[in-house]
Amino acid sequence: EKGGYDHFMLKEIYEQPRSIADCMRGRLDASSGRLVVGGLRDYMNKFQNAQRIIITACGTSWHAGLVAEYLFEEFARIPVEVEYASEFRYRNPVLNENDFVIAISQSGETADTLAAIELAKSKGATIFGVCNVVGSSIARATHAGSYTHAGPEIGVASTKAFTAQISVLTLMALKLGYQRGMIAETRYMELLHELETIPGKVERALQLNEQLIKIAEIYKDARNFLYLGRGYNFPVALEGALKLKEISYIHAEGYPAAEMKHGPIALIDEEMPVVFIATKDSSYEKVVSNIQEVKARKGKIIAVVTEGDTTVKNMADHVIEVPSTEEAFVPLISVVPLQLLSYHIAVMRGCNVDQPRNLAKSVTVE
Numbered sequence: 001e002k003g004g005y006d007h008f009m010l011k012e013i014y015e016q017p018r019s020i021a022d023c024m025r026g027r028l029d030a031s032s033g034r035l036v037v038g039g040l041r042d043y044m045n046k047f048q049n050a051q052r053i054i055i056t057a058c059g060t061s062w063h064a065g066l067v068a069e070y071l072f073e074e075f076a077r078i079p080v081e082v083e084y085a086s087e088f089r090y091r092n093p094v095l096n097e098n099d100f101v102i103a104i105s106q107s108g109e110t111a112d113t114l115a116a117i118e119l120a121k122s123k124g125a126t127i128f129g130v131c132n133v134v135g136s137s138i139a140r141a142t143h144a145g146s147y148t149h150a151g152p153e154i155g156v157a158s159t160k161a162f163t164a165q166i167s168v169l170t171l172m173a174l175k176l177g178y179q180r181g182m183i184a185e186t187r188y189m190e191l192l193h194e195l196e197t198i199p200g201k202v203e204r205a206l207q208l209n210e211q212l213i214k215i216a217e218i219y220k221d222a223r224n225f226l227y228l229g230r231g232y233n234f235p236v237a238l239e240g241a242l243k244l245k246e247i248s249y250i251h252a253e254g255y256p257a258a259e260m261k262h263g264p265i266a267l268i269d270e271e272m273p274v275v276f277i278a279t280k281d282s283s284y285e286k287v288v289s290n291i292q293e294v295k296a297r298k299g300k301i302i303a304v305v306t307e308g309d310t311t312v313k314n315m316a317d318h319v320i321e322v323p324s325t326e327e328a329f330v331p332l333i334s335v336v337p338l339q340l341l342s343y344h345i346a347v348m349r350g351c352n353v354d355q356p357r358n359l360a361k362s363v364t365v366e
């Protein structure tokens with residue numbers, strides 16, 4: 001049942017080239033410029049004219065929502081708010097018929113997310129679900145939705161569901177942006193073509209496994225980890241930290257790299273591994289200076305970089321090279337080595353990676 005893998009989590013990490021492709025299948029055909037997000041059809045008008053997009057979710061799904069905030073604002077130019085469902089539902093939020101709410105949930109059973117949906121519905125907003133489990137409570141409670149088609153996710157730590165969520169949200173953002181006239185035809189075609197290359201690039205990122213085993217050996221006994229990224233890689237930093245803490249029980253924090261100097265920098269010493277997601281994108285130069293700041297304080301630097309990078313190579317203790325892609329699509333690739341790193345550290349520490357203590361696959365109580 002684990003298909004020859006030691007754990008479901010590892011199997012699911014390795015399934016990502018296929019699960020991302022499955023998510024895009026039937027929706028995207030770059031050569032003909034065809035992009036169809038089935039669930040959106042009846043609500044495209046509402047979506048296109050929304051004053052605001054509100055994304056609500058918990059945990060890893062909330063991280064996918066943060067990536068989507070960047071995507072929707074960049075491509076569709078509609079303001080986005082990303083809300084923890086547990087906070088949103090109790091805050092008496094300002095909501096109306098012009099708001100388009102997107103609820104993201106792998107299980108489709110998360111109690112807080114379901115309650116946030118009911119609240120938004122009662123205020124007249126349109127609710128769109130991005131769920132993995134077909135026929136789940138959230139899928140049924142929403143007005144419309146798109147499934148992620150990642151297949152069953154058994155490991156408690158979410159991996160392939162996360163990249164499938166981002167894939168669906170990327171398709172939605174591109175469709176919306178194009179329909180609203182915010183993306184020029186040639187640029188749109190370029191983006192669609194690049195999106196089709198993602199499964200192959202994720203496959204290449206998986207080939208980093210041996211290198212990540214070696215890095216895991218070195219840092220498996222660390223007591224703390226810091227994960228830093230900017231822009232599209234900020235949510236990836238949060239997700240990397242969550243993956244590590246939930247399965248290895250090592251304390252880890254994710255931060256936007258620039259926030260480091262407002263507090264976390266005090267934690268840095270020669271014992272502190274700091275994982276930077278420093279791919280070649282619009283914030284690269286800024287991240288490089290953040291790396292220098294950590295180096296000056298003797299922190300151990302593990303950096304996820306774009307293939308061929310030389311600047312960071314000269315500064316970091318370890319560089320993990322991932323294939324280059326459009327800035328907006330980087331999270332789909334840069335999260336993969338972080339999933340593998342967490343997995344190997346947890347295994348080396350003797351942890352039960354598929355069923356970490358105190359956690360359940362779906363959180364049906366608030």
Ligand code: F6R
Pocket residue numbers: 058059060061062104105106107108109110113156157158159242246361362363
């Ligand atoms: C982390 C994890 C949790 C879930 C969260 C939401 O690996 O699995 O943080 O992401 O409980 O669950 P869903 O997506 O089922 O609503």
